Amino acid sequence: MKKILSCFMAVIAGLPIVNAADYYVSPQGNDNNPGNIEAPFKTLKKAIESARAGTTIYLREGKYVPENNEIMREGAEGAYSCVYNLSAKGTAENPITITGYENENAVIDLSNVKVSERIIGFYVKADYWRLKKFDIIGIQVTQTGHTQSINVGLFGGNNCIIERVNMHDGMGIGVYATRGSNNLVLNCDAYNNYDPVSENGKGGNCDGFGFHLNRNDYTGNIIRGCRAWRNSDDGYDLINNHSQVIIENCWAWENGYDADRVSRGDGTGFKSGGYGMSSSVKEGTVAPRNIVRNCISWSNKQAGFYANHHLGGLDFYNNSSYRNKRNFNMVNRKSIEEAVDVDGYGHDLYGNLSYRPTLSDADCVNINTSQSTLTNNSFLPSMSLSDTDFESLDASQLLSPRKDDGSLPDITFLKLRPGTQPYVNKLGYQFDKNETSGIESIFTNPDKTADDIYYNLQGMPVANPTKGLYIHAGKKIYIP
Template sequence: MEARLKFAVALGAALVLPAAVQGADYFVTRQGNDANRGADWATSFLTVQRGVDALKPGDTLTIGPGEYPENVKLHGFGVPGKETLIRAELAGTVVLRGDRDVDLDFAQVPGRRFVYIADCKMDVLSVHEVDTLTNLAPAADPGALEFGPARYWHDAEAGKLYLSTSDFQPATCHRYTIGVLRDHGVDMLQCRRVVLDGLAAAGYRTAVGKEGLLLPTSGFMLHQTEQCTVRRCTAFFNGSGITINSGVGGRTDQPGEGKGNLVEDCRAFANRLDGIVAYNPSGETIRNCQSFLNQTYGARFYGGRAGDAVCLMSDVLAWGNPGADFWTKGGGLSEYNEAVLAERCIALRDCNFGNFQHGIIGGRNVYRGDRPHTIILPGEHEEFHQFNDAHFADPMNFDFRLQATSSFRQSGEGEAASGPHPYKADIYHVKPGGNDDLDGLSLAAAWKTPSRAVARLKPGDTLYIAPGRYAGDLALTASNICIRGRGIEPVVIEGGLRLAECRDVSVERLQFSGPARAIRGGNIELANCVLFGQSVEAEQVEGLRLNHNLLVASLRLVGCSGVILNGNLHAAAPAVQTDTRQAVRYSSYN
């Protein structure tokens, strides 16, 4: 009896223990109040900083959709044995902003061709031309604006903002935001095991005091952090996008205690310096990220490498970064090193990285070293596009998986393929001059009829439809497939779209002349499509996502749940008709 009692007590303790050690949950919303206790959505905090201040190691902070005009600091927080999570309720819908939207009444300065002026009483720390992803540079005086594009000068005393646009067109042709907050968006110093998930940071470009060389004002700054993660985050219009500095200070000869940090599934663009950078790296990893159209660099390891742990970039796409898409520089970084590695990465401009394996390089690489099985793209413009079009699935939209006819395929079993993606027979093509009797695995052997093509797809397949006009409807019942327009020219389906009992299906970059309808199913996405038909309907669909589409007719929802509507243009009113308001989980920027 005593033994049974001891066993029962021990079992009960084991069952209770997980609940005892589980961290607390806190919540932030735009409708909250910092005087609340933040323990649920009904009592949520208003600011992210208040939510962060409430955390203890192992806790979770969930942030509701919206824009949060604030700086967030987390210093000396965390322990190695507990992971703390700071996350968006819905990834990509939480934006920390150091800038403000402005609607200024610009007028051309008399006697000047390219200088525009507007009343602006606010403090101006930076100016961003949003529609062209351009950071305007400060000028010494308003006269200098006449001789250079993308510059600004603020007369704080008179409350006047002068600028020249990026393309010398009138300022009324563009949209601007103005930086108003100093310091980083998220500033983490000496933190342990903290995860940032699904957040965005924009407009943080100005330091409080003098900016350190390796501590640029950033959307996300991780300084001397250990085993921290930035996941599914976006950074734009900052000094730098996502910055890790594992050293003590702002110099390259100051190694610190930071190590083992991770940046994954993130995007960084239109930042002044770097998209993603790890200074004084010690076992840092950057993977599955995109860094593009930054003013200087895409992705970098810089400074002095500390310790023996591998510094890794994997599956990173970088393009349009004038300084270089990839760059390593400093002690233990500049020369070839097996422990400083880029694998399956793509650079469409210069790539200064010694150990670059199974990648694609579109510019020069000034470093000597092994680049086994890396594809070097041609330099001439016309040859560049012809080469890419012949070898890759959809290079204009950055899908660099191989076509069946590519010479970079692995030659046999056990042979290594060139480039980041070994060939798999799961990508099919349709073009106006195709032949439905061919295998469809390359543009040269493309099918002709989209309706016949979709009937042949298997789970896991992708179908690319080349630009042109195609007769008939696109109707399918399928799971786990992608149907995409190829390239950037219009792909017009002259019939409608019908998805019946589909799951995990995405349709992208297509125009439909007829009605669009989804009936039963789940996890269905339409992105960058034009729906010209007189009806757009979804019935009994769980997890419908419409992103950046143009709809001529009203969207009608019946029996749906978990619907996400983001960045769509609606030509009809009402834009959405639904049998219950609970059908739409998130709707914004429409």
């Protein structure tokens, strides 16, 4: 028997590895076709059902309009009908990919999917999926109570990448995650999303991006290079999130409004906390330390950056906030036992720039400065800023087309002019916290002259500097 088994294994080992097939889908295709480039499938459902590790599904130019009979899964999470059920597992070497074909524009229009359940466009429960370079529009809501629909839902998939997927002009959340590790949302846009059906149309369930991980071991999740605007609730929302999420190089503007800029839901640009807002939080647990860095928040209805009653500290590094009601609102909850708002504690704010909040004296509010770390920001203490410190205050640049690789466009909006004090201090989104160019070495015992101006690390001029660390002529100076 052992000899037979050994021979069998030898034969198997000698067989060539069969590569997974790639499939093509086109609105002009037919599901009876073989699914190749010459004879593509018609529905994405057919291609997903045929996919396995290593498969790439190419979406050809055009609009795909699935109907109710194409729903791949019902009753998911006890509440959702899932148009596309991504349940086959990929691997690190052989992920499963759904992508727009070359430079063609593929649009998934979910407006004809109308069922009694909540709706998810792409239900991602398996590992190593890649969604790339297509649009999702028109997702519906049919329930009038408290509910939500979701364009892309991460419900257990790990090591997935959602890249250059634009989710807009629908009634649902862009990307929504409750489970999974090492997932990346990259260079995606979510905009003009408003639910007029549920809860009398208040629009409180349409965020651009929401990560609400329900366990503290779902680690390594990142939102990078994304834009969120005119979502009727928030741009980015981390309420009830149990594990750290990093949001970096992202933009948010005019959230809390619908596409016509009618006021709707909450309207926060970056709702960066909220651990402790649900009954699932138990005594002795530790709030995740979410990180928001190098982001822009402009003209959101409420806060630009918001701690949202978090039960601990958050990190805000080199962000720029302009013309929000409150540019930075760091309010925390007192404890698990006491649902009382207190000034924020444990936060770390470095290199942040606030300019002209619409509410007076609201550059950074509700923060306990003795229990938080504030270093080199334009506030607390306040730095004198003017329009001339900026290369541009033209916010229309935020809508500029992305680069060919999907990365954010190069803009001058809210960028600081070289030579200005906030530029010398390296404030705002254009600088990295760990970057040293521009303020390179530390010099000791400089020659002081009557014409020189020295600044403290908060950017305030110091008439007679004594022992300590200062900024002078673009360099850090230590006077012993």
